[in-house]
Amino acid sequence: MNCKNANEQFTEWLSNQLPEAERLELEAHMIGCPDCQQEADSMQQLWQQMGTLPVPEPSERMRVQFNRMLDTYKDTIKAEQPTWLERFIEQLRTLLTPQGALRLAYSLALIGIGIGAGYWFQDKPTVASQQQIDSLSLQVQEMRQMMLLSLIENPSASERLRAVSYTDEINQADERVVEALLTTLNNDPNVNVRLVTLEALAKLADDSKVRQGLVQSLTQQDSPLVQVALADVMVKLQEKKSIKPLRQMLRQEHLNDLVKTKIQESIKALS
Numbered sequence: 001m002n003c004k005n006a007n008e009q010f011t012e013w014l015s016n017q018l019p020e021a022e023r024l025e026l027e028a029h030m031i032g033c034p035d036c037q038q039e040a041d042s043m044q045q046l047w048q049q050m051g052t053l054p055v056p057e058p059s060e061r062m063r064v065q066f067n068r069m070l071d072t073y074k075d076t077i078k079a080e081q082p083t084w085l086e087r088f089i090e091q092l093r094t095l096l097t098p099q100g101a102l103r104l105a106y107s108l109a110l111i112g113i114g115i116g117a118g119y120w121f122q123d124k125p126t127v128a129s130q131q132q133i134d135s136l137s138l139q140v141q142e143m144r145q146m147m148l149l150s151l152i153e154n155p156s157a158s159e160r161l162r163a164v165s166y167t168d169e170i171n172q173a174d175e176r177v178v179e180a181l182l183t184t185l186n187n188d189p190n191v192n193v194r195l196v197t198l199e200a201l202a203k204l205a206d207d208s209k210v211r212q213g214l215v216q217s218l219t220q221q222d223s224p225l226v227q228v229a230l231a232d233v234m235v236k237l238q239e240k241k242s243i244k245p246l247r248q249m250l251r252q253e254h255l256n257d258l259v260k261t262k263i264q265e266s267i268k269a270l271s
Contacts, residue, residue: 001029006036010043021192021225028224031258144169145177152180157190164193167200178204182213186220194226202233211239218245224256231259231266243270 006029012018013026030037144166151163164181167173173181181204185197204210214233221227227249234242246263249255 001025003033003036006030006033007039010040013040014044019192021195025191025223025225028228028256028258032256145174148177149180152184157193160184160188160190160193161196164196164200167203173204173207175209178207178209178213182210182217185213186217191223191225194221194223195229198226198229198233202236205233205237211237211241215239215242215245218242219248224259227256227259228262231262235266235269238270240270243267246270 006026009018009022009026013023018026030040148163148166148170151159151166154160154163164184167177167181170177178201181197181201185194185201188194188197198214201210201214205214214230214237218227218230218234221230231242231246234246246267249263250260
């Protein structure tokens with residue numbers, strides 16, 4: 001985060017409307033930036049002074065004018081609302097895009113699998129039914145992994161977040177999914193995406209490749225938020241192999257003081 005981005009978020013920070021991940025990133029930036037800290041303090045004082053100002057009661061004339069403007073706005077919105085045909089064409093256009101078509105195929109496949117599961121459960125012997133249900137469940141897992149792999153390289157951060165969320169529906173991630181998640185953790189330009197990816201990987205930490213990838217990721221992170229979160233994951237997993245890269249991180253130049261303290265606490269907890 002730079003000073004320009006920090007200044008743009010001060011208002012939301014003061015009104016407690018900033019998402020948790022962005023709030024932590026902003027506060028971490030202010031710790032290392034005296035200018036932004038001073039600017040935030042000044043805005044906070046101004047904010048508190050504004051809160052003490054009396055709020056004037058609106059006049060009856062203002063109330064009438066407001067109601068008139070509201071009625072005009074409602075009439076304008078009603079006139080601009082698309083017809084059912086225009087909405088249908090827009091939805092059809094969305095479905096014809098590659099991402100829309102993929103979601104449609106995924107939804108239709110789930111419906112088909114559900115119908116097939118019901119058929120086999122009712123009309124086949126118990127053993128055969130269970131085998132078919134297991135097979136259909138495997139197909140659902142494969143489709144979810146395919147959706148994850150197709151969305152995780154999307155230019156939109158929200159789509160990449162959606163991709164990572166599919167790990168909650170995957171019982172056992174295959175090698176391709178693990179590799180894609182680790183690549184995202186190490187290289188994604190969006191800090192929020194990396195934090196959500198770290199959370200998803202922590203849930204898959206029974207896999208030795210995931211643990212190894214998390215340990216290797218320690219020295220590849222440059223965001224204080226991700227560094228702190230990753231150190232915390234190492235402690236929760238009691239991953240002793242992370243002590244060496246954590247000590248390497250302490251030797252990094254310009255390491256955030258908050259991060260340095262967290263790493264020292266993590267090494268102590270793991271030793």
